[in-house]
Amino acid sequence: MEYRGPKRIRVTQKPMPEILHPEDAIVRVTRSCICGSDLHLYNGNVPDTRVGQTFGHEFTGVVEEIGSEVTKLKVGDNVLVPFNIACGKCIFCKQGLFGNCHEGSPQATAAGGFFGYSHITGGYDGGQAEYVRVPYANVSPTVIPPGMDIEDAVLLTDVVPTGYQAAEMGGIQTGDTVVVFGAGPVGIMAARCAWLFGAGRVIIIDKEEYRLEFARNYSKCEAYNFEEIGDPVLFIKKQTDWIGADVCIDAVGAEAAGNALQTITGRKTLLQAGSATAVHWAINSVRKGGVVSIVGVYGPTDNLVPIGNVLNKGITIRANQTAVKRHLPRLIEHVQNGVLNPKGLITHRLALEDVADGYRMFSAKLNNCIKTVLIPSTAGM
Amino acid sequence: MEPITQNPSQLPGWNIDNDPENDPTYPMRTRTPDDHKGYSWERPTQQPINIEVLHSIERPNVTAVFGTSVPPSGLSGVIRRFAFKYSENSYLHWLPLLLADRVNVVEGIVEDLGHGKVPNIFAEKGYATEWKHNRTAFVAKMTTIAVVTVGSILILTRDKKKKHKYRY
Numbered sequence: 299m300e301y302r303g304p305k306r307i308r309v310t311q312k313p314m315p316e317i318l319h320p321e322d323a324i325v326r327v328t329r330s331c332i333c334g335s336d337l338h339l340y341n342g343n344v345p346d347t348r349v350g351q352t353f354g355h356e357f358t359g360v361v362e363e364i365g366s367e368v369t370k371l372k373v374g375d376n377v378l379v380p381f382n383i384a385c386g387k388c389i390f391c392k393q394g395l396f397g398n399c400h401e402g403s404p405q406a407t408a409a410g411g412f413f414g415y416s417h418i419t420g421g422y423d424g425g426q427a428e429y430v431r432v433p434y435a436n437v438s439p440t441v442i443p444p445g446m447d448i449e450d451a452v453l454l455t456d457v458v459p460t461g462y463q464a465a466e467m468g469g470i471q472t473g474d475t476v477v478v479f480g481a482g483p484v485g486i487m488a489a490r491c492a493w494l495f496g497a498g499r500v501i502i503i504d505k506e507e508y509r510l511e512f513a514r515n516y517s518k519c520e521a522y523n524f525e526e527i528g529d530p531v532l533f534i535k536k537q538t539d540w541i542g543a544d545v546c547i548d549a550v551g552a553e554a555a556g557n558a559l560q561t562i563t564g565r566k567t568l569l570q571a572g573s574a575t576a577v578h579w580a581i582n583s584v585r586k587g588g589v590v591s592i593v594g595v596y597g598p599t600d601n602l603v604p605i606g607n608v609l610n611k612g613i614t615i616r617a618n619q620t621a622v623k624r625h626l627p628r629l630i631e632h633v634q635n636g637v638l639n640p641k642g643l644i645t646h647r648l649a650l651e652d653v654a655d656g657y658r659m660f661s662a663k664l665n666n667c668i669k670t671v672l673i674p675s676t677a678g679m
Numbered sequence: 680m681e682p683i684t685q686n687p688s689q690l691p692g693w694n695i696d697n698d699p700e701n702d703p704t705y706p707m708r709t710r711t712p713d714d715h716k717g718y719s720w721e722r723p724t725q726q727p728i729n730i731e732v733l734h735s736i737e738r739p740n741v742t743a744v745f746g747t748s749v750p751p752s753g754l755s756g757v758i759r760r761f762a763f764k765y766s767e768n769s770y771l772h773w774l775p776l777l778l779a780d781r782v783n784v785v786e787g788i789v790e791d792l793g794h795g796k797v798p799n800i801f802a803e804k805g806y807a808t809e810w811k812h813n814r815t816a817f818v819a820k821m822t823t824i825a826v827v828t829v830g831s832i833l834i835l836t837r838d839k840k841k842k843h844k845y846r847y
Contacts, residue, residue: 303784306803319726319744342784345776346759348749349787367724385723385743389716393708401723404734404741408767411742417733422746433744434723472697493690496697500687518690568777599773628696637692658805664812 299426299653301351304342305661307654312352315423315431320367323435325359325377328677329452330425330650332660332670334482335595338552339416340657343565343572344597346405346417353414355381356455357425358448360678361435370436377439378451379432380459380622383411383420386437396438397619408598410619418598426653428674438623443630448679449671450633453640457669458633459625460593461487461549465495467591467616468545473498477534477543477583479576481509481521483643483669484593485549489517490638492545501537503530503579505555508666516642524556534583542585550576551594560602571597581607581615592617646670731756733763755783 302308315324336353338344361375371377384391385401390410402411403420411433414424423430432439442451461484470476476492478485481504492500500519504510510521527533534543552572555561556579564573572595580590581604590613608615632638645668648656656670687693713720723743730750734741751759758779765772791798801807809817 302787302798302803306798306800307805308798308803318747320724321744342780345773345780346762347780348755349783350749352748383744387723388720389711389713392711392713392720395708400718400738401743402745404732404738404745405763406767407735407737411744411746417746417749420742420744420746421732421748423748433726466696470697472694493687494692494694494696496694498687518687597773598767599770632692637695654803654805655808656805658808659812662809662813664808 299352299354299650300349301339301347301353302349305340305658307340307657309651309653312423312427315429317363317365318431319433320365321434321436322365323361323368323371323432323439324363325357325379325430325432325439326362326676326678327357327359327425327428327430327674328376328679329448330354330357330427330672330674331452331455331457332426332653332656332672333456334484334553334660335415335551336657337661338572338595338597340661341553341565343552343568344416344418348417348421351414351416351421352423352427354424354426354430354672355413355415356452356457357413357430358442358452358455359425359430362429364435368435371439371441376442376448376451378442378455379413379425380438380440380626381412381415381456382438382619382622383413383422383433384437384623385434391437394621394624395618396621396623398621402433406598412619426650426672428650428676440623440626443634446630446633447641449641449644450639452671453643453669454626454629454633455622456620457483457487457643458629458638458640459622460484460620461489462491462494462625462629463618463620464488464547464549464591464593465491465497467589467593467618468492468495468547469589469614469616470495470497470545472496474544475499475501475538476545476547477580478502478519478547478549479530479579480504480548480550480554480594481506481513482549485547486513486517486643486668487640488547488549488593489513489519492547493518494632494637497545501534501543506663509663509668512666512668530556530579531582538585542588543583544585545589545591546580546584548576548580548590548592548594552596554594563602570601571599572601574601574603577601577603581611581613584611584613586611587613589614589616593620643669644671648672650674733759735767736763737766737768753783753786755779755786758782
């Protein structure tokens with residue numbers, strides 16, 4: 299696929315990717331996903347998104363070719379490829395901050411390198427394709443354990459670790475009340491993972507009734523429609539005996555609905571780096587001394603958030619791009635032990651050729667879409 | 680209102696990753712002796728730079744690897760080169776990049792037409808899915824666009840005739 303402009307995706311033939319660096323691998327894609335953060339690109343809201351780029355940062359594949367310095371993988375390996383492009387050598391990688399590698403994106407120092415996510419994150423073609431070039435193949439790409447379902451594996455490249463890290467960053471203590479804003483795939487997974495850290499109560503807020511119903515069943519949490527409960531901050535205060543939630547998670551990012559001013563300035567006119575409604579509600583819903591965890595993606599400029607309340611309430615804000623590699627051992631264990639069921643999030647499976655329909659369906663929330671997986675005709679499985 | 684989940688300890692995996700130390704500044708990064716040595720690590724092999732790669736002026740060089748998708752070109756490329764004269768802290772970096780993206784879309788259409796290809800907007804925008812799953816709203820949206828477009832054309836045409844009339 300390639301991007302042709304806001305809300306325009308085209309299926310096209312591009313040249314085969316080549317080994318450009320001794321640590322590169324060429325991977326034949328077997329599954330790829332459309333991520334909620336891809337919608338920021340799709341809507342044209344991320345600066346330096348160039349016409350002709352291929353999106354996709356969640357994918358699995360088979361190693362077809364390796365560079366001269368690749369030792370960890372061999373041709374024929376089935377791999378899951380974390381969305382971070384991490385060198386493993388810079389100070390940030392050595393600290394375990396694999397989402398913040400300093401040797402992956404020349405165009406920006408704030409963002410690391412990601413597959414198929416504009417030139418802010420390196421200008422790499424992504425995995426919504428038949429073949430993809432994977433840099434630093436010795437670091438993040440991981441051989442899929444024998445017996446693991448490929449659909450579980452593909453969700454371990456982003457959505458599961460991101461939901462898990464959202465809960466981890468919340469510093470959840472036994473019995474805590476956790477509120478998740480956004481019942482997309484990451485929000486649903488964050489709500490599910492909040493239980494793993496000992497939450498006593500998990501609430502998810504969204505406006506799409508089918509997503510709330512999905513979250514109730516999948517994450518075993520309470521789910522409320524903000525179009526029905528009135529002011530969501532007031533609702534959370536009443537739900538928590540007027541104190542506020544211990545932990546609030548922003549799992550929406552720039553495409554948030556629910557506040558006209560934020561929508562107009564953040565999504566329609568791009569005067570902000572996206573609509574900050576979810577983080578706004580999170581800051582105002584959390585208790586004094588509480589934690590706000592942000593995994594929703596915003597653009598690189600500015601957002602309207604009540605920073606004064608962060609000070610007045612003594613809130614700790616924790617946020618990061620997920621260090622997928624750091625979480626993989628534990629999460630693979632959870633999947634193998636049946637604690638987590640990633641593929642249960644998948645609602646749609648489309649041929650790669652239908653990618654434009656997939657984006658439209660996900661963006662417009664049609665046909666009860668939660669998570670779409672793309673299958674190239676060359677997948678072979 | 681009572682919580683729906685009365686006994687979360689019955690859920691698979693409940694509390695198994697609880698860590699009392701994680702409150703609230705659990706070390707999510709591993710401190711190393713090299714933390715304060717700046718940009719001095721042994722860098723990976725440099726990918727050959729044989730295309731134009733714009734890099735942030737907040738770093739001294741191009742990263743060891745980089746993507747080769749769509750190097751800057753045309754008018755949008757000129758705008759992007761201008762943007763990369765400014766740091767990531769500056770609006771003069773980000774706003775021109777947004778402008779360049781919009782110019783790039785027009786360049787894409789011109790490129791298509793130059794190759795004798797008319798973009799299939801219906802397919803590219805996934806309207807088939809809208810038609811299948813959201814037909815009423817889709818028809819309403821398209822009707823609105825058509826009415827506004829036709830109305831605008833009629834108004835503009837009428838204005839032209841009036842001006843023409845008064846000229847005599």
